[in-house]
Amino acid sequence: AKGGGRAQYRFYSGEMKEGAKRRRQIEEELRSVLDTDQLAMHYQPIVDAQTQMVANFESLIRWHHPERGKISPAEFIPVAEDIDMIKPLGEWALARACRDATQWPDDIGVAVNISALQFECDDFPSVVRTVLSETGLSPSRLVLEITESVFLGGSNRTQRKFEELKKIGVKLALDDFGTGYSSLSYLRTAPFDKIKIDQSFVRGCTEPGNNNPAIMSAIVNLADALKMATVAEGVETKDELKLVVDRGATHIQGYIYSPAITQDNILERAEKGPLI
Numbered sequence: 001a002k003g004g005g006r007a008q009y010r011f012y013s014g015e016m017k018e019g020a021k022r023r024r025q026i027e028e029e030l031r032s033v034l035d036t037d038q039l040a041m042h043y044q045p046i047v048d049a050q051t052q053m054v055a056n057f058e059s060l061i062r063w064h065h066p067e068r069g070k071i072s073p074a075e076f077i078p079v080a081e082d083i084d085m086i087k088p089l090g091e092w093a094l095a096r097a098c099r100d101a102t103q104w105p106d107d108i109g110v111a112v113n114i115s116a117l118q119f120e121c122d123d124f125p126s127v128v129r130t131v132l133s134e135t136g137l138s139p140s141r142l143v144l145e146i147t148e149s150v151f152l153g154g155s156n157r158t159q160r161k162f163e164e165l166k167k168i169g170v171k172l173a174l175d176d177f178g179t180g181y182s183s184l185s186y187l188r189t190a191p192f193d194k195i196k197i198d199q200s201f202v203r204g205c206t207e208p209g210n211n212n213p214a215i216m217s218a219i220v221n222l223a224d225a226l227k228m229a230t231v232a233e234g235v236e237t238k239d240e241l242k243l244v245v246d247r248g249a250t251h252i253q254g255y256i257y258s259p260a261i262t263q264d265n266i267l268e269r270a271e272k273g274p275l276i
């Protein structure tokens, strides 16, 4: 038993070393990834629950590494935030998404994930303005998805930034609602157009005795009262779809309709007819 403990310890520390090594390599490679063609943008449809039409596509960044294969944004975005690469990476993503969206049918918008650190940069509104004018995308077709963590930075400057962005004419969505440092006070003054109900509330929502449907109804009712739309994220099954539509979500996103697809794929489908 004694030896077993030690072996376990050694195994654990070996794993830690592997993890730290991978992390260091990802850091190094991230610094120059914009000079390669390893990044791609994929797009997942967000469907209007009433009309069943695609309302927007959410842009989701992809890193295809020549040796390591696909690296998930859930892994490398936090690293980019740590090493001060999120601003250039985020600007690349915003520009690519807006440029691609100009080739879609013009009633379809694009939702772009914005890191809190990117949002906090003083020049963020002017970056948005520049990208819109350079790509020619109509501001009303751009949705910025931000998470509750933008409110941690505090008060006045954040509020001014929201106002500046509304003046530009873009839309704002509160992403991953209910998972972070949720406080209803954020909704009092921030001009959100949309609340995205995190997929953790959708997962398992059809199982008996689950609290998620009640929470979902409460979020939808709150959003309705504030004249905000609601996107149910991560809907995978027919039962989940039925439940979230019954609970009043105005929009649906999830594998039940489609995972994120390439720009080429969108353009091919748009030629043939319906997008989903």
Ligand code: C2E
Pocket: 044, 059, 060, 061, 072, 073, 074, 077, 090, 093, 113, 114, 115, 175, 176, 233, 234, 235, 236, 253, 254, 255, 256, 259, 260
């Ligand atoms: P998110 O913004 O919450 O994006 C939704 C995630 O859920 C995406 O994962 C999407 O592929 C996944 N998803 C969608 N439908 C389903 C479903 O039915 N079932 C399941 N199991 N998953 C589903 P992805 O693409 O791996 O992105 C992970 C996170 O990385 C995103 O979470 C977002 O926080 C971040 N991210 C992705 N692209 C960008 C970007 O361009 N900029 C920034 N700052 N963050 C990004």
Ligand code: CA
Pocket: 058, 113, 145, 175
């Ligand atoms: Ca998102």
Ligand code: CA
Pocket: 175, 176, 196, 198, 199, 233
């Ligand atoms: Ca989300």
Ligand code: CA
Pocket: 176
């Ligand atoms: Ca998320």
